[in-house]
Amino acid sequence: MSLIVQKFGGSSVADAESIKRVAKRIVETRKAGNSVVVAVSAMGDTTDELVDLAHEVTPFPDPRELDMLLTTGERISMALLAMAIKSMGVDARSYTGSQAGMITDAQHGAARIVDVTPVRLREALDEGAIAIVAGFQGFNRDSRDITTLGRGGSDTTAVALAAALGADVCEIYTDVDGVFTADPRVVPRAHKLDVVTSEEMLELAASGAKVLHIRAVEYARRHGVTMHVRSSFNNHEGTWVVNSKEETPWRSPSSPASPET
C-alpha cells in the first residue's frame, strides 16, 4: 500500500461543485488501495477577500489576529471536503494545522515549520480514514498561538506532511497541467516540462513560477520528497520534481496507464 499526500490549491476548490469533483478524485485514490493525506487551501480568492476585509477594518491589522482570520479560509474548505468524501461512504476527518501537528516558529504571516508531529493523522490512517489537513497554517508552542506560513504556503504544508509521514509521493494539484517553461496563461507557446530537478525548480520559482511555493521546493529538496505537479481537472501526467535526474519518477497509482486526453 502506498501513502500519497495530495494538495489541492484554491483554484481546484473554488466552489461546491469543485469540492465534490476533488472529493471524487481523492476517493478514487483511496479505493485504489492507497493511504491518503490531503492538504487543502482556501476556496478560490477567499484569502485575498479576508485580507481585504481586515484592511477595511484597520490599515494595520494586528499580525496575530490577521493569522487567526486567514486560517479560517482553510477550515471552510477542509470541512466541506471531508463532508463531501463522507457522503460518498468513505471515512474522512479534517484537522487544523495545530491538530495535525504542524509546529512553527512565532513569526506571524511568515512562520517556518520547526517540527511536524502528525500523531492524529497516523491514527486516522491506521483506521483507514482519509486525513484532510488545513494548508498554510501551524501552531507555535511558546506563544500557543496559531500562525500562517505566508501566501502560497499550502504547498509547504503538503511537502512537510509527506516528509514526516514518509509518503511515496506528494501530488500538487492545480489548474494547469504541470510546470511550464513560462506561465502558460501569459506565454501561450510555453511548454510543459515532464521532469525537473528541485534545483531547476528553485530557479523557475525564483523567476516567478508561482505554481510552486519556493519554500516547498526547498523543503522537498532537504527531505528528499518527490513531487508531482498536475491538474485537478484532468488525469494527464504532470511534471515530476525530483532530486536528481537519475531518479526514475515514481508513477502515481492515481495516474491511469494511458491518460485521457
Ligand SMILES: Nc1ncnc2c1ncn2[C@@H]1O[C@H](COP(=O)(O)OP(=O)(O)O)[C@@H](O)[C@H]1O
Ligand atoms: N512556469 C509556470 N508553470 C505553470 N504555471 C505557472 C507558471 N508560472 C506561473 N504559473 C501560474 O501558476 C498558476 C497556479 O498557481 P496558483 O494560482 O497559486 O494555483 P493554486 O490555487 O492551485 O495554488 C497557474 O494557473 C499559472 O497561471
Ligand SMILES: N[C@@H](CC(=O)OP(=O)(O)O)C(=O)O
Ligand atoms: N490560501 C492561502 C494558502 C495557499 O497556499 O493557497 P493556494 O494553494 O491557493 O496558493 C493563500 O491564498 O495564500
